[in-house]
Amino acid sequence: MPFAAHSAESSWPIKGKPVRVVVPFPPGLGTDILMRQIARKIFEQTGISVVVDNKPGAGTIIGAQEVARAKADGHTLLYTIVVTHTQNPHLYTKLPYDPFNDFTPVTQIVRSATVLVVKNDSPFNTVRDLIAAAKTYPDAMNFASYSAGSTSHLNGEILRIKSGTNMIHVPYKGTSEATRALITGEVNFYFDGTASAIEGYKSGMYKLLGVASDKRLTLLPELPTIAEQGIVGLDIVGWQGIFGPAGMNNDVTRKISDVFSNAINSDEISSLIVRQGNEISGLGPKEFSAIVRRDYERWGKVIKDLGLRLN
DSSP, X not given: OOGGGGOTTOOOSOTTOOEEEEESSOTTSHHHXXXXXXXXXXXXXXXXXXXXXXXXXXXXXXXXXXXXXXOSSSSEEEEEETHHHHTHHHHBSSOSSOTTTTEEEEEEEEEEOEEEEEETTOSOOSHHHHHHHHHHSTTOOEEEESSTTSHHHHHHHXXXXXXXXXXXXXXXXXXXXXXXXXXTTSSSEEEEEHHHXXXXXXXXXXXXXXXXXXXXXXXXXXXXXXXXXXXXXXXXOEEEEEEEEXXXXXXXXXXXXXXXXXXXXXXXXXXXXXXXXXXXXXXXXXXXXXXXXXXXXXXXXXXXXXXXXXX
């Protein structure tokens, strides 16, 4: 039975109107794949039509700006990563949205991380190997990121500072370009997202040296964290979550949160999340709001200490 049928007191969903979820990444990436599967599951469970709309570019800013300007009726949502609300505001002097005043946090979908990867024929087998080489050959080590200011970039800078080395950052436009640079030998290492890191590992392209998180990955329990290998500070947990425009009705926000939480807790979606190297969350508006605020402060300190600004 459609969700609206037993929620007559709510104005959401509006009959005949699909829910559009803006994904600020190109089709085919881990976030896009997961959201499309969630959309299908929501339709199966509730009869609500969810349309995924890819709006990539500018470090998630293009997609975020579109949702910030949308009508707050619960029919335009944003599915994004931690960078949008906790990193971009500290990196850009002129950001076309406010992370708190322009959005309503709805649901944290997953907890995630980045993984330090090297190409499969790299001489490095541990983080300590990599750092030792960077100290032996100053200015010779470099690392990719999928964009300047991304978690991939910031974790590389934290590693550089905490290890006392002079590793050089080389930004690329997206995961595919950064991966190509690693495989062709243009760069020595890269902090990749969990889904693509695991895919690269299983295909034989990568070796995985460590995970930048507060604990080991459930899918790869043998892979140590960066902290376990002697470098502290790379433990700010990443996430992916649903946001709406500011001013959404509290009851509508809760109902949307419940719909997404029910979908991700299904066997099919939860197994996909685990296969991508992430952990199921499903935290609601209040809890998710607190996490966004906390991580905004934590990443703000990191970015300020690094002295990073993007224009």
